[in-house]
Amino acid sequence: MKNKVTLSLTLAALVVLASCAKSSTGRNQITLFSSSELDQMGASSFEQMKEKEKISSDQAVNNYVQCVAKAITINVPKSAHNGEWEVVVFDSEQVNAFALPGGKIGVYTGILKVAENQNQLGAIIGHEVGHVIESHSNERMSSSKISQTGMAAVDTAMAMGDVANRNLWMSGLGLGLQYGILMPYGRTHESEADIVGQDLMAKSGFDPSAAIDLWQNMAKLSTDSPPEFMSTHPSNKTRIDQLTAHLSISQTFYQASNAPSCKKPNNI
Numbered sequence: 001m002k003n004k005v006t007l008s009l010t011l012a013a014l015v016v017l018a019s020c021a022k023s024s025t026g027r028n029q030i031t032l033f034s035s036s037e038l039d040q041m042g043a044s045s046f047e048q049m050k051e052k053e054k055i056s057s058d059q060a061v062n063n064y065v066q067c068v069a070k071a072i073t074i075n076v077p078k079s080a081h082n083g084e085w086e087v088v089v090f091d092s093e094q095v096n097a098f099a100l101p102g103g104k105i106g107v108y109t110g111i112l113k114v115a116e117n118q119n120q121l122g123a124i125i126g127h128e129v130g131h132v133i134e135s136h137s138n139e140r141m142s143s144s145k146i147s148q149t150g151m152a153a154v155d156t157a158m159a160m161g162d163v164a165n166r167n168l169w170m171s172g173l174g175l176g177l178q179y180g181i182l183m184p185y186g187r188t189h190e191s192e193a194d195i196v197g198q199d200l201m202a203k204s205g206f207d208p209s210a211a212i213d214l215w216q217n218m219a220k221l222s223t224d225s226p227p228e229f230m231s232t233h234p235s236n237k238t239r240i241d242q243l244t245a246h247l248s249i250s251q252t253f254y255q256a257s258n259a260p261s262c263k264k265p266n267n268i
């Protein structure tokens with residue numbers, strides 16, 4: 001059994017080495033999928049979302065979101081997406097927004113009630129686009145694929161070796177992957193998108209201190225959040241502390257930028 005486990009780990013290591021990349025923050029990444037694959041997946045998912053969700057017909061709201069999104073996406077590196085961005089406002093009370101590979105952005109009207117002004121909306125869109133810039137979708141899919149492959153290999157090796165309490169060991173290994181690797185991986189992505197997004201919003205003319213205000217607003221809504229070690233997202237306090245610590249850097253980008261004329265409609 002030892003030889004089979006060693007072989008499985010060796011094969012996994014070769015996959016990792018062959019697919020190594022770096023984020024803009026210098027963090028090592030594992031990306032097993034090509035950009036074209038991710039773009040196709042993003043476009044397909046977005047089309048499904050447009051069929052499933054109600055799209056807002058409020059012209060003032062659409063103009064507002066489009067204005068902020070355009071100001072942000074102009075400053076996105078071409079390596080992340082080289083082309084037009086499609087931005088859709090979904091008429092829903094969900095406090096949510098997302099960006100997908102292939103230049104797709106979705107904003108739910110519910111989040112516009114939490115974002116008090118154009119600067120805070122800039123923080124939201126900057127954060128979501130930050131996930132695209134840093135290839136987080138690729139990383140998450142890659143880590144999931146590697147984890148599934150590794151679990152299957154270990155399970156097979158244990159079965160062939162007739163290991164006692166095999167199901168118990170596999171259950172423990174699964175929990176270890178979830179809380180020791182996958183969840184921290186998700187928290188790393190969120191923290192990275194916060195910082196990348198704060199710089200991006202600042203370069204686009206939105207006050208980066210608004211990112212801190214936004215998460216203070218979010219904290220008021222998150223009264224029943226799980227402990228941070230059991231969550232895929234950092235705690236609101238952690239996010240606020242990290243954004244505050246980074247503010248002096250993003251402020252330099254803001255001072256060199258030109259503020260866009262995006263104003264929040266009165267009817268939101």
